[in-house]
Amino acid sequence: MPDVRLPAFRAVLHPASPSPGEVAAATELARLAGLKPAAAAAPGGGMGVALATRGWHPAARLPSGAAAQTGWIWLRCAEDGTGEIVATHGAFLFSAVRLLARGIGDFTRERLAAGIFLPASFPWHRPHWDACYTQYWRSARGFDPEQYVAALAEAGFTHCEVNGLQAHFPHEDLVAHEYYPQFYSYQPGFNHFVATELTKGLWPAMYLDANLEHLRKLAATGRRYGLRPGVCMFEPRTFPERFFQKYPTLRGARVDHPFRSRLPRYTLAQDHPITQRHFREALQALIRQVPDLAYMSLWTNDSGAGFEHSASLYVGRNGGPYLIREWRNHDKVAEASGQSISRFLRNLRAAAEPLNPDFDVILRLEPFKMEHDHIKAGMGPHVTYEAPSLLVRGYSLPYPHPKYAENVGVAGSIFHATMDPAEAEVLRAGRAQGIDPVLQYSASGVMNHEPLIGVPFPRLLHAKLIAARETGITRLSALGGLANTTRTPYWPNPVALQAAQFLPDRPIGDVLRDYAAGIVGAADAPALVTAWDDFEGALVWQPFIPLFCVFGFCWQRTWDRPFVPDLEAVPAAEREYYERHGCFQFNNPGLNDLGKDVLFDLITRETGAKMAADMDRELLPRLHALIGRLKDLAPRHAAFADLHDRARAYLYWSTTMRNVCAWCENVYGYLDPKSDAATREACSRRLQAAIDLELENTRGLIELLESGRTEVLAVSGIAENTFFYGENLVDHLRTKLRLTAAYRHHPPRIDRDIFWRPAPGTHWPEGWSAST
Numbered sequence: 143m144p145d146v147r148l149p150a151f152r153a154v155l156h157p158a159s160p161s162p163g164e165v166a167a168a169t170e171l172a173r174l175a176g177l178k179p180a181a182a183a184a185p186g187g188g189m190g191v192a193l194a195t196r197g198w199h200p201a202a203r204l205p206s207g208a209a210a211q212t213g214w215i216w217l218r219c220a221e222d223g224t225g226e227i228v229a230t231h232g233a234f235l236f237s238a239v240r241l242l243a244r245g246i247g248d249f250t251r252e253r254l255a256a257g258i259f260l261p262a263s264f265p266w267h268r269p270h271w272d273a274c275y276t277q278y279w280r281s282a283r284g285f286d287p288e289q290y291v292a293a294l295a296e297a298g299f300t301h302c303e304v305n306g307l308q309a310h311f312p313h314e315d316l317v318a319h320e321y322y323p324q325f326y327s328y329q330p331g332f333n334h335f336v337a338t339e340l341t342k343g344l345w346p347a348m349y350l351d352a353n354l355e356h357l358r359k360l361a362a363t364g365r366r367y368g369l370r371p372g373v374c375m376f377e378p379r380t381f382p383e384r385f386f387q388k389y390p391t392l393r394g395a396r397v398d399h400p401f402r403s404r405l406p407r408y409t410l411a412q413d414h415p416i417t418q419r420h421f422r423e424a425l426q427a428l429i430r431q432v433p434d435l436a437y438m439s440l441w442t443n444d445s446g447a448g449f450e451h452s453a454s455l456y457v458g459r460n461g462g463p464y465l466i467r468e469w470r471n472h473d474k475v476a477e478a479s480g481q482s483i484s485r486f487l488r489n490l491r492a493a494a495e496p497l498n499p500d501f502d503v504i505l506r507l508e509p510f511k512m513e514h515d516h517i518k519a520g521m522g523p524h525v526t527y528e529a530p531s532l533l534v535r536g537y538s539l540p541y542p543h544p545k546y547a548e549n550v551g552v553a554g555s556i557f558h559a560t561m562d563p564a565e566a567e568v569l570r571a572g573r574a575q576g577i578d579p580v581l582q583y584s585a586s587g588v589m590n591h592e593p594l595i596g597v598p599f600p601r602l603l604h605a606k607l608i609a610a611r612e613t614g615i616t617r618l619s620a621l622g623g624l625a626n627t628t629r630t631p632y633w634p635n636p637v638a639l640q641a642a643q644f645l646p647d648r649p650i651g652d653v654l655r656d657y658a659a660g661i662v663g664a665a666d667a668p669a670l671v672t673a674w675d676d677f678e679g680a681l682v683w684q685p686f687i688p689l690f691c692v693f694g695f696c697w698q699r700t701w702d703r704p705f706v707p708d709l710e711a712v713p714a715a716e717r718e719y720y721e722r723h724g725c726f727q728f729n730n731p732g733l734n735d736l737g738k739d740v741l742f743d744l745i746t747r748e749t750g751a752k753m754a755a756d757m758d759r760e761l762l763p764r765l766h767a768l769i770g771r772l773k774d775l776a777p778r779h780a781a782f783a784d785l786h787d788r789a790r791a792y793l794y795w796s797t798t799m800r801n802v803c804a805w806c807e808n809v810y811g812y813l814d815p816k817s818d819a820a821t822r823e824a825c826s827r828r829l830q831a832a833i834d835l836e837l838e839n840t841r842g843l844i845e846l847l848e849s850g851r852t853e854v855l856a857v858s859g860i861a862e863n864t865f866f867y868g869e870n871l872v873d874h875l876r877t878k879l880r881l882t883a884a885y886r887h888h889p890p891r892i893d894r895d896i897f898w899r900p901a902p903g904t905h906w907p908e909g910w911s912a913s914t
Contacts, residue, residue, distance in 0.1 A: 148242065149251070152223040153188030154179045157196055163232020163368025166295075167191045171227065171239045189219065190226040191235055199228040203257045212616075213265025213300075215644060217242070217249070218257035225254075232368020233295040234262065237640060240296040246637060246656045247645055260644045263611045266580075267643070268301035269294060269623030270439065270528075271374060273588045274856065276306030276360065277328040279625070279866055283859035286628040287363050293627040295367040297636040298643030301436055302364035303623070305330055305373040308356035310860050313349045314446075315382045319902050320404035321727055324864050325445040331379040332424035336431075340420045344385060354431060361432045372437035372502075373428070376447035378421070378486070380407035392416060395461040397448030401740040402727060404901070411462030412450055412486050421486070422493035429497045437502040438490060439528065439580075439619070443509035449486070451479040453512040454537075472512070480513030484520025491525050504528050504580055511536025521577045528580035528619055530554025532568040545683055546756065552686050554621060556584045559602045561609040569614050580617040581610055585635055588622020589692050591684075593856045593866045594795055596630035596788050598674045599681055600638035604650040607642035629853035632661055632781040634674055662779045669775055673768070673785055680764035681792070685753040687799060688744045696866050697725040698732060698739070700798055701843070702874035704881040705836040707809060707829055709734045711888040712881050719877055723864050729899045735892050737806035747814070750806030757800040765793045784852050791854035794843040797835065804832040809890040826890075833886050837879060844875050 156168040158181045168179040168191040175189075182190070185198040192198040199216050208214065211230075215238045218225040229235045238260075241247050249258060273279040275290055291302055312326035312334065326334075333345055335354045361371035378394070386393045386408060394411040410417040429435050441447070443454045450461025459475060466478040487503050494501035507527040510517055514535050521527065530553040533540045541558050543549035552558050572579055583606055587594045610618065624636060634654060641653040654674065658667035684691075690700065699720040704712050710733070721733070731738040737745035745753070772786035808825040811817055817825070846854065855867065862868030898912030906912060 147251070148175075148219055148254070149221050149223050151175045151177065151189045151219075151225075153177065155182040155185070155188045155190045157181065157192055157198075158183050161193060161232055161368070162366045163235055163295075164191055164193060166292075166367050167227065167232075167235035167239050170236060171242075174239070174243055185226060186224065188224060190228075191239075192226070192228055193232060193235070194228050194230045196228075199226050200257075205259050208259060208261075211261045211265075213262030215241075215260040215262070216257065217254060217260070219251075219254040221251070221255055230262075230265070231300050233300055234298070234368070236292065236295040236367050237298050237644065241640065241644065244637070244640075244657060245660055246641060246648075246653045248648060248652075262298070263607065263643050263646050264298070264616055264618045265300065266617040267299050268372060268437075268619050269299060269303055270582060270619035270621050271329065271588070272303040272306075272623035273586075274626050275623060276303050276374075278863075279588075279593075279856045279858075280306050281310055281858045281860040282626050282866075283857045283869070284629050284853060285626050285859075287360065288366075289628045290624070290626075291364045291367050291369055293624055293636055294364075295369055297624065297639040299369060299620075301372050302360070302369040303374050304357050304360040304364065304371040304432070305335065305375060306356060306360060307334060308352040309349075310863070313345060315405065317405045319728060320402065321725060321864075322398060322403040322405070322407070322446070324725075325402075326376075326379075327863075327865070329374050329376045329441055329445070331375040331377045331447070332421070332428065333379060333381070336424050336427040338420050338423045338427070340389075340416065341381075341385075344382060358431060361435075365434070370434055370436040371432055372435060372439065374439040374441065376441050376445045378409045378412055378417075378442070378449065379447045380409055383408075389416075391462075393462055395448050395450040395452075395455060396457050397443070397446065397455055399456045399740075401730065402725075407446060409448060409450070411464055413464050413482055414462070418489050421490060425490055425493045426497060429494060429501070433497070435498065435501070437504060438494075439504045439506070440487070440490075441506045449479060449483050451475050452483070452510060453479075454509045476512040477516050480510065480516025481520060483510070483513060483517050484525075487525050488520065495524075500524070502526065508534050508537050508539075511538075518572070518575075518577070521575065523576040526572075526577050526579055528582055530558065530582045530621075531562075532565045532572075532579055532581070533562060543686055545760070546685055548752075549686050554582050554584060555686060555691070556587075556590045556599055556602060557682070557686060558583070559605040559609065561613045561615075565615075566613050578617055579615075580619050581615045582619045582621050583607070583610070584622065585620040585639060586622050586625040588625055590622075591691065591792070591795060592693055592695050594788070594791055594854060595625045595856050596633045596784070596854065597677070597681065597792055598634050598785070598788075599678045600634040600654060600674060601650055601678055602682065603635055604638040604642050604653075607639065608646055611642070611646055626853070626856055632784050634658075661781050666778055666782075669778075670781060670785075673772055673775065673782070676764070676768045676771070677785070677789060677792075680761055680768060683756070683760035683764065684796060684799075685756055687753060687803070689739060689742070690744070690799060690802070693865065694725075694739070694744070695795070695799075697864055698736070699724040700802060701795075701840075702867070702871065702878050704878050704885060705801060705805070705833055706882055706885040706888060707805075707812075707826075707890040708885070708888045708892075709736075710893065711885045711891070716881060719874055723862055725864050728902055729897050731892075731896055734896060736802050737810070745803055745806040747807055747810035750803040750810070754800050754803040754807060757796060757803070761796055762793070762800065765789060765796065769793060787846060787849075787852035787854050790842065790846050794839050794846070797839040801832045801836045801839070804828060808832070809892065812890040813892060829890070830886070833882065837882060840875050840879055840882075844872055847872050847875075 314323040398407040539553040775782040
């Protein structure tokens with residue numbers, strides 16, 4: 143580790159009319175130096191902290207190619223206590239100060255005295271679906287928004303997402319016994335913040351004002367650290383039916399999920415001039431409230447949003463009467479739909495341009511397999527797309543699991559650490575058209591192993607970003623953001639991000655060693671790095687289990703529902719504690735079958751058997767060994783104790799997933815009409831062994847959570863909901879133990895006729911049977 147003890151600064155200075163990012167960086171540098179920041183009209187007389195546009199850096203000292211770089215940091219600390227920290231982005235100034243504080247760069251005093259130029263690998267880098275700052279974990283216990291945006295800036299992000307609801311739950315029309323308004327809780331669209339003349343009165347003014355003021359505050363918090371605000375919205379989103387009773391000719395596509403919704407929901411007819419004006423005015427109203435709003439990321443064809451006549455709408459292609467006439471073939475419909483989507487994007491861009499000429503409109507591309515080429519043909523400068531791989535076409539994601547070749551479709555997940563050479567070809571073709579796409583990746587457990595936080599995989603993460611850099615990618619989005627950094631103080635992932643951003647040529651092992659030394663000291667640093675490596679070395683053997691390894695673990699109430707052969711042997715009143723917040727509908731197979739959700743086969747008998755065996759052989763032994771080593775290390779430093787608890791939490795999460803796979807293997811095997819008595823006996827025996835393991839696992843989880851030493855999960859500080867647990871999780875786990883013990887010996891049973899059940903409070907005519 144190099145000697146990075148800095149000379150005593152004469153003063154810490156920022157410009158006389160500073161930007162918020164300059165103030166934050168100067169304040170942090172002054173804090174580290176034991177000084178107070180001061181304003182100056184010109185550089186000199188101390189350490190100057192300024193944006194590159196100020197001209198406070200000695201231009202002659204910069205490399206000849208510096209002018210071609212769109213993002214960089216300049217560091218110079220002379221022996222006489224003068225120098226400068228200069229950057230192109232306000233957030234990069236804060237990251238530069240923290241680079242000096244962390245000591246992870248190969249910065250000797252001699253190099254710093256001469257000046258160090260650090261080009262940014264990714265001059266455009268944002269969190270995406272930011273779980274705790276704006277989206278479905280926004281009520282996370284102990285989350286500090288200010289600390290979080292500082293962590294974003296330190297890690298090398300340039301933007302922050304700001305469209306989060308102020309309340310715990312969205313204001314949306316609903317009917318009894320449906321699961322749908324919950325989907326409006328995240329990535330809220332225009333109608334949750336602003337009203338146009340078309341929509342006044344549809345949503346309460348107090349609701350709009352509360353959300354808009356919250357959005358403005360989130361933008362201001364990010365701005366303090368030099369982060370530019372943006373929004374990630376599901377649009378075009380639905381309007382209430384009472385709107386279409388007033389304006390029937392504006393009715394567009396039905397976009398709700400017919401299994402989860404009991405109230406058909408429609409969007410506006412997207413090519414209607416009134417619709418186009420509504421969206422222009424809505425975006426302009428938002429930009430006027432947040433003038434530096436930099437981008438809109440548009441997700442759609444899910445969660446109450448969708449484009450007319452596109453193929454992936456849940457109820458199939460449909461829409462209003464203006465887009466294409468009836469009886470056209472599928473290719474013509476796809477062409478018309480794709481071109482209409484491009485017009486929608488360009489309409490938004492045209493609305494934003496007079497207020498912010500650099501505003502970007504970004505479309506999530508996966509939903510549009512059939513319309514893919516037509517949409518991209520209509521894109522250009524400031525109208526682009528994002529995806530977990532530039533090779534995506536529809537929801538069939540490329541890239542296999544690094545350990546299990548048959549486990550495909552891991553693009554964008556923590557297991558996606560490489561880039562196919564073909565990605566560069568797609569990138570070049572897009573840029574020739576003026577399109578600069580955004581690559582989505584995973585930096586945390588969000589959408590991977592929810593609700594865990596602080597699980598380390600710095601080498602996988604670093605490898606992914608270096609591969610993206612070498613491909614030529616310059617724009618990134620981190621799905622889920624960094625989760626709850628307030629409660630993950632020793633997590634190495636943000637350091638890996640910072641290193642990939644500003645120190646791409648430095649070996650990640652050296653970066654982790656120096657970061658560990660700053661936490662536990664040089665003597666214990668090798669042990670901490672080894673523990674991180676061993677944790678990651680176990681994690682990479684975890685199979686990617688459909689839905690559960692995205693957001694399904696909490697959706698399906700995987701930890702707190704009883705683990706029994708016949709889920710509905712438990713009386714309905716006893717199941718209420720977990721069913722009330724599960725993503726279950728009264729006729730959803732997921733209610734009584736762990737391997738299914740609506741019409742999806744998540745886990746089959748064969749895949750369940752293989753994944754359970756893989757975890758038994760590869761993942762769980764590695765975790766048990768790691769936990770044993772960390773138990774011995776825990777007394778040395780809080781960082782080891784923290785990692786020990788996180789390894790235990792991940793063990794309990796993984797063991798439950800192993801048991802879900804075993805349930806599918808053995809319940810399906812037992813119920814297979816082709817199974818003989820010996821097969822059924824073997825299935826029953828393995829299932830009971832899985833129940834024993836799950837009971838032991840649940841007791842361990844309770845003990846860990848009750849210890850209170852480490853926040854290992856994202857837990858709502860308000861109340862549980864579908865997307866994560868509340869502070870009553872331990873109570874639910876104790877109920878699970880009781881009910882599992884009481885009903886474990888009921889024989890396996892799955893009601894295959896669950897689809898045909900009547901809604902609660904109703905019944906089919908007497909004598910009518912829905913059994914098949």
